[in-house]
Structure formats: C-alpha cells, structure tokens
Amino acid sequence: MSFWNAFSITTRYAELPRSFFTYVQPTPLENTRWVIWNSKLATQFGLPEEPESNTELLSSFSGEHVPAVFSPLAMKYAGHQFGGYNPDLGDGRGLLLAEIKDKEGNSVDLHLKGAGLTPYSRSGDGRAVLRSTIREYLCSEAMAGLGIPTTRALGMMTSDTPVFREGYETGALLVRMAETHIRFGHFEHLFYSNLLSEQKLLADKVIEWHYPQCIAKDKPYAAMFDEIADKTAYMIAHWQAVGFAHGVMNTDNMSITGQTFDYGPFGFLDDYEPSYICNHSDYQGRYAFNQQPRIGLWNLSALAHSLSSLIEKSDLESSLEKYETRLGHYFSQLMRKKLGLLSKQEGDSRLFESMFELLSQNSVDYTRFMRALSYLDSQDKQTVVDLFLDREAATLWVELYLARCEKEDKSAEIRCKEMRRVNxxxxxxxxxxxxxxxxxxxxDYSEIKTLSMLLASPFDEHPRFESYAQLPPEWGKKMEISCSS
Known part of the structure; x- marks a missing residue:
C-alpha cells in the first residue's frame, strides 16, 4: 500500500481538456537529497515532521518514483512580459503533481519546480538551480511569516546534477504549495487563441474551486473578476506597507487568488528609496517598488480585456475603477497599524507624507525605522532621530508624531506593544x-535553517540572533538580482 493512499489527493486540473496542459513525467536529478523540510507546514496536511521518517517522500518529490495518485502535468498559459504579449509560455520547468487537502479540508496544489524539460521550456533546460531555489524557499516563508498572501514552500532538495547558467551551478528542486497555479496568463492564452468555450470552462472551474460565493450572484463572472481585483489590491498594499519589491510583475506571474507568486529577482527595501529596482534586467524601471500599484492595475486591465467575452465592459470597468480606492484603503489600514494611529485625525495625511519624504531624503532603513518607532514607550526619541542625517527635521517630525499619538485612546505601552506585532x-x-x-x-545548510526559523516569527526578539536584524553592509545594499534560475 502506498504511503500516499492515506491522504486526500485529487487531480482535478487534469480533468480539464488537453488544451490546458501536457502530461509530463519529472526527470530525476542525480543523488537527490533534502536541504530543508517545512515541518510546521507539513503537519497541517498530516505529512511527517521529518522527511527522513519516510523514504517515499523523497522518491515521490524527486521524481524518482511518481505515485499512482499523482498526475504530473505542465500547464499551458501566456502572458504580458514587460508589457509585451508572449503567447509561447507555460510551465517550462515546473509540474503540477496533484492537489492535497489539509486537515480542515482545504485543497492546495502540490507543485514541483525544477522538474525537467516540458513542451513549454522553449530554450531552457527545465531545471532550477540551488541559488534561486533557496531564495524562493526563504522568501515565500518570510512573506507567510509577515502575514502576506503567498505561495508556500514545503521543502527543497539538492543534487549532484550540474546545471549551466552563467557558469555551472547545482540543480535543485522546490516543492511548492499554492491555492492554485492558475494565473492571469491562463485566461489570456485562451482568449488570444480564440478558445472561448475553454475559457468559459476555466472561469466556471475557478468559481467552483476558489470563488464559490460568486455562484449565486446575478453575474458570476463579473463577481469573480471583482474578487480577483480586490485580492490583487490587498496583496500589493501589503507589499508596499512592508517594503517588498517583486521585481517581475508579468501577467504570467499574477495569481488569480491574489497570492504572491514566482519569487525571482525580489528585494526588500533597505534604505528607503521609492524608485528601487531589484531586477537588473528591468532597464526601464517598469517594476520598480513605487510602480507596483500601477502595474497591478495594468495587469488587471490585461486580464479584463481577456475576459471581455464573458463579462460586460461596464462591469469590468467598474471593478478596475475601484482598484486604486481599495488599494489605498488597505494600505492606509496597514500603515495606521504600523504607526499605532488607528483613529483618523485631521493632518494625518500630511504626517504620513512627510514621514516618507524624510525617509527618502535621508536614505533611512525602512524596517529599522518602523521598528524603532514601536519602542518609543521604553526608549528615548533620540534612537529614532539618530537614524537620520537631518536630525533637526527628524526631531520635528518625531515630536509631531508623538503629539499625534497622544490623541489615541490607549497608553504608549499598549500602542507600542501592538506596533511591535506588525513591524x-x-x-x-x-x-x-x-x-x-x-x-x-x-x-552547509545551517544558515537556511536559521533564517527559516527567524523569518517564521519576524516580530519576535530572538536575542541570540541580533546580528540578523542589523543594517546590511555596503556590499549588501540595493542588490540587483538576475531572473536567471
């Protein structure tokens, strides 16, 4: 009896017509072995806390032996990449293995990244390298720790297989979990290929699987798009509030459930720089940090166009028109929590604006500043002021901020304690x-494990690991990362 027979495994995406995907068996790497296993996430699905306790886990996820309950497939989709439409996209190095239900009955995709060649690999080799796999594992778990909608990483493996990029690197595999791997680009592919009946079928399945609350609506497809637009605004508001730059917001990297998806050349802000570009291939700054809200709307507009055969123009435009208001509302809520200013008072907008202006003009570390504000119940305001070059302007702002805090209906101790839970x-x-x-x-994988532990609870003190909260060295600031993986 297979180990997997004890779990609730489905392959519902494989029940769609063959125009949606191609069946592909994963190509194993040489001498595959675990780097790290997400024990806490695994237990939510009844999986072992330690992967070594069951050898079938490694053979199943490495592709050496594909369980009968799995149905590996490469999805076909398209997308706008840096603003230009590309019809020749799909899972070029990843395979959807199956769906697994957690202990509460929620169905989640099991996906293997780096699984080898597929019909959509184009000129690629279908592989992922250790470098990029580590980055995705760590960042997806960091985002989860911050409470930001995201795909998750169940585990990662390394191997003895060499993979050539700029030079030879080590081939690796990532087991990714997501509510779904359906992207904006799936609908774009079906629309531009004139597969409109298939597109309607996909919309029906997205509603059935992910937006069942839309079934009873007068206009289910319009309600679905409105939900997608709202979730996208919510996700990007969280990115902006925490200082996260995705780096490559192509429509094929946009999830229809509003989860942060496909971690490539991402970066968290160090010195506050609104125009920060983390992707060294983004020569025009299309995906700069401060452009992300606008690009979210652009991508939703592209999705809206691809859904125009299903949804009336007025309904699409109505959802798009609400996007900026929604994003602004979510962002304002998040920033108020970060600043401990939950009530709305006259002059708040200018206080917020002047804060961001000061941070930018003085190149102040964004995370360090927000965290320092949350200690003003026990530390002198000078600890915040000293983060700035222009101490006079900083002193004035901090005094205005503290005066504004006095208008809140709670003590400084309670306010700051709550701020430390979100900064x-x-x-x-x-x-x-x-x-x-x-x-x-x-x-040596010890650093991966240490970072995973810290990033799972990023609001806690962790006194033994103070060095991980220090300012980065000069070489580590504003690093531009390649898309290559």
Missing part, C-alpha cells in the same frame, strides 16, 4: 539570502 524586526534582506547561498554551495 518586523527581521526581514529577508538580499545579503542574508546570499550568505545562506554561499554556505549552501559548500554543503
């Missing part, structure tokens, strides 16, 4: 990820 002490700075990558190249 992280630890984020995945790119230099920290790079240090973990450097050690992993020598077979």
């Amino acid at each position: 992280p002490k630890y984020i995945l700075r790119n230099y920290l990820a790079q240090q973990a990558i450097n050690k992993a190249k020598d077979g």
Whole structure:
C-alpha cells in the first residue's frame, strides 16, 4: 500500500481538456537529497515532521518514483512580459503533481519546480538551480511569516546534477504549495487563441474551486473578476506597507487568488528609496517598488480585456475603477497599524507624507525605522532621530508624531506593544539570502535553517540572533538580482 493512499489527493486540473496542459513525467536529478523540510507546514496536511521518517517522500518529490495518485502535468498559459504579449509560455520547468487537502479540508496544489524539460521550456533546460531555489524557499516563508498572501514552500532538495547558467551551478528542486497555479496568463492564452468555450470552462472551474460565493450572484463572472481585483489590491498594499519589491510583475506571474507568486529577482527595501529596482534586467524601471500599484492595475486591465467575452465592459470597468480606492484603503489600514494611529485625525495625511519624504531624503532603513518607532514607550526619541542625517527635521517630525499619538485612546505601552506585532524586526534582506547561498554551495545548510526559523516569527526578539536584524553592509545594499534560475 502506498504511503500516499492515506491522504486526500485529487487531480482535478487534469480533468480539464488537453488544451490546458501536457502530461509530463519529472526527470530525476542525480543523488537527490533534502536541504530543508517545512515541518510546521507539513503537519497541517498530516505529512511527517521529518522527511527522513519516510523514504517515499523523497522518491515521490524527486521524481524518482511518481505515485499512482499523482498526475504530473505542465500547464499551458501566456502572458504580458514587460508589457509585451508572449503567447509561447507555460510551465517550462515546473509540474503540477496533484492537489492535497489539509486537515480542515482545504485543497492546495502540490507543485514541483525544477522538474525537467516540458513542451513549454522553449530554450531552457527545465531545471532550477540551488541559488534561486533557496531564495524562493526563504522568501515565500518570510512573506507567510509577515502575514502576506503567498505561495508556500514545503521543502527543497539538492543534487549532484550540474546545471549551466552563467557558469555551472547545482540543480535543485522546490516543492511548492499554492491555492492554485492558475494565473492571469491562463485566461489570456485562451482568449488570444480564440478558445472561448475553454475559457468559459476555466472561469466556471475557478468559481467552483476558489470563488464559490460568486455562484449565486446575478453575474458570476463579473463577481469573480471583482474578487480577483480586490485580492490583487490587498496583496500589493501589503507589499508596499512592508517594503517588498517583486521585481517581475508579468501577467504570467499574477495569481488569480491574489497570492504572491514566482519569487525571482525580489528585494526588500533597505534604505528607503521609492524608485528601487531589484531586477537588473528591468532597464526601464517598469517594476520598480513605487510602480507596483500601477502595474497591478495594468495587469488587471490585461486580464479584463481577456475576459471581455464573458463579462460586460461596464462591469469590468467598474471593478478596475475601484482598484486604486481599495488599494489605498488597505494600505492606509496597514500603515495606521504600523504607526499605532488607528483613529483618523485631521493632518494625518500630511504626517504620513512627510514621514516618507524624510525617509527618502535621508536614505533611512525602512524596517529599522518602523521598528524603532514601536519602542518609543521604553526608549528615548533620540534612537529614532539618530537614524537620520537631518536630525533637526527628524526631531520635528518625531515630536509631531508623538503629539499625534497622544490623541489615541490607549497608553504608549499598549500602542507600542501592538506596533511591535506588525513591524518586523527581521526581514529577508538580499545579503542574508546570499550568505545562506554561499554556505549552501559548500554543503552547509545551517544558515537556511536559521533564517527559516527567524523569518517564521519576524516580530519576535530572538536575542541570540541580533546580528540578523542589523543594517546590511555596503556590499549588501540595493542588490540587483538576475531572473536567471
């Protein structure tokens, strides 16, 4: 009897017509072995806390032996990449293995990234390298720790298989979990290929699987799009509030359930720089940090166009018109919590604006500043002022801020305690990820495990690991990362 027969495994995406995907068996790597296993996430699905306790886990996820209950497939989709439509996209190195239900009955995709060639690999080799796999594992778990909608990482494996990028690197595999791997680009592919009956079928399945509340609506497809637009605004508001730059917001990297998806050249802000570009291939700054809200709307507009055969123009436009208001509302809520200013008072907008202006003009570390504000119940205001070059302007702002805090109906102690629950002490700075990558190249995975532990609870103090909350060294600031993986 297979180990997997004890679990609730489905392959519902494989029941769609063959125009949606191609069956592909994963191509195993040589001498595959675990780097890290997400024990806490695993137990939510009844999986073992330690992967070594069941050898079938490694053989199943490495592709050496595909369980009968799995149905590996590569999805076909398209997408707008840096603003230009590309019809020739699909899962070029990842396979949807199956869906598994957690203990509460929620169905989640099991996906293997780096599984080998598929019909959609184009000129690629279908592989992922250790470097990028570490980054995705750490960042998806960092985002989960911050409470931001995201795909998850169940585990990652390394191997003895060499993979060529700029030079030879180590082939690796990531087991990714997501509410769904359906992207904006799925609908774009079906629309531009004139597969409109298939597109209607996909919309029906998306509603059935992910938006059942829309079934009873007068206009179910319009309600579905409105939900997607709202979830996208919610996700991007969280990115902006925490200082996260995705780096490659192509429509094929946009989830229809509003989860942060496909971690490539991402970066968290160090010095506050609104125009920060983390992707060294983004020569025009299309996906700069401060452009993300606008690009979210652009991508939703592209999705709306592809749904125009199902949804009336007026309904699409209505949802698009609400996007900026929704995003602004979510962002304002998040920033008020971060600043401990939950009531609305006259002059708040200017206080917020002047804060961001000061941060930008003085190149102040965003995370460090927000965390410092949350200690003003026990530390002198000078600890915040000293983060700025222009101490006079900083002193004036802090005094205005503290005066504004006095108008809140709670003590400084309670206010700051609540602020420390939403202002992280630890984020995945790119230099920290790079240090973990450097050690992993020598077979030392300890840094990956340490970072995973810290990023799972980023609001806690972790006194033994204070160095991970320090400002980055000069070489580690504003690192630009390649899309290559």
